[in-house]
Amino acid sequence: MSPSRKPENSPTCCPIQVLLPDVQPLTDEEAGDLEDLFKILANDTRLKLLHHLARVEEMCVCDLSTAMEMNVQAISNQLQKLSDRKIVATRRSGNMIYYRLIDNCLIEILKQAQCLLIDSKTK
Amino acid sequence: MSPSRKPENSPTCCPIQVLLPDVQPLTDEEAGDLEDLFKILANDTRLKLLHHLARVEEMCVCDLSTAMEMNVQAISNQLQKLSDRKIVATRRSGNMIYYRLIDNCLIEILKQAQCLLIDSKTK
DNA sequence: AAGGTATTACATCGCTCCGTGTAATAGTGT
DNA sequence: ACACTATTACACGGAGCGATGTAATACCTT
Numbered sequence: 104m105s106p107s108r109k110p111e112n113s114p115t116c117c118p119i120q121v122l123l124p125d126v127q128p129l130t131d132e133e134a135g136d137l138e139d140l141f142k143i144l145a146n147d148t149r150l151k152l153l154h155h156l157a158r159v160e161e162m163c164v165c166d167l168s169t170a171m172e173m174n175v176q177a178i179s180n181q182l183q184k185l186s187d188r189k190i191v192a193t194r195r196s197g198n199m200i201y202y203r204l205i206d207n208c209l210i211e212i213l214k215q216a217q218c219l220l221i222d223s224k225t226k
Numbered sequence: 227m228s229p230s231r232k233p234e235n236s237p238t239c240c241p242i243q244v245l246l247p248d249v250q251p252l253t254d255e256e257a258g259d260l261e262d263l264f265k266i267l268a269n270d271t272r273l274k275l276l277h278h279l280a281r282v283e284e285m286c287v288c289d290l291s292t293a294m295e296m297n298v299q300a301i302s303n304q305l306q307k308l309s310d311r312k313i314v315a316t317r318r319s320g321n322m323i324y325y326r327l328i329d330n331c332l333i334e335i336l337k338q339a340q341c342l343l344i345d346s347k348t349k
Numbered sequence: 350a351a352g353g354t355a356t357t358a359c360a361t362c363g364c365t366c367c368g369t370g371t372a373a374t375a376g377t378g379t
Numbered sequence: 380a381c382a383c384t385a386t387t388a389c390a391c392g393g394a395g396c397g398a399t400g401t402a403a404t405a406c407c408t409t
Contacts, residue, residue: 378383
């Protein structure tokens with residue numbers, strides 16, 4: 104077994120988990136899917152949207168628009184992309200269309216990502 | 227307290243975690259940092275590189291280049307970006323420069339991301 | 350010092366994306 | 380039917396990114 108590397112980078116949040124020798128290299132398809140997923144997350148507007156939805160369960164476009172002080176079209180555009188990728192779901196009630204998160208993994212990813220940022224800043 | 231949503235989207239991997247009401251909305255700076263992080267991950271070449279490094283602990287540019295059947299420049303470019311963001315570290319030994327992962331959070335993020343993909347495909 | 354290998358730096362072209370403006374669609378109330 | 384609101388569809392202009400080719404740098408061997 105490989106000698107565990109000494110904890111030069113003492114993780115502050117993630118469990119110590121040195122390597123993943125059993126993981127197969129990514130196939131082209133897997134890499135492409137992951138790329139698409141991270142592309143969706145690689146936008147500050149969408150990240151703010153997701154964080155808003157992670158807090159209040161459901162919001163409509165206009166409320167998100169005012170909360171983020173951005174045009175309705177911009178919000179709708181991004182919500183559309185999130186909806187296309189099955190990251191958010193919608194519910195209609197009269198004029199309003201309410202958006203909500205679908206998968207809990209997403210919140211976990213966002214948390215881990217912020218953790219990584221904290222790690223890299225306190226280092 | 228908000229009634230827990232019914233498990234319409236039974237998670238296959240992430241712990242049930244309905245909402246994060248205690249989380250503050252992202253500041254512009256936080257959103258920007260997260261965006262930058264996900265932008266780094268939003269590229270199939272870099273994702274493959276990270277997965278290779280997650281398996282064998284250390285690899286040099288030329289080996290990564292042959293393993294992935296890509297030009298050395300392309301590999302070097304992406305490794306440079308990963309290095310700029312403190313995601314990988316380097317070790318020189320003669321001509322060769324070996325790259326390795328720095329933060330364990332990253333592996334966790336990659337795992338969660340693949341989990342989310344599996345979720346959305348089996349749904 | 351000279352030649353060779355490994356890696357990086359820089360410029361370029363093509364592509365994608367984001368926010369905005371305009372126009373269209375869907376629902377509500379009178 | 381009409382006015383009104385909420386949301387979406389579409390085209391546009393600017394910005395950023397990725398792989399490639401060429402050139403430069405760092406290290407090793409002789």
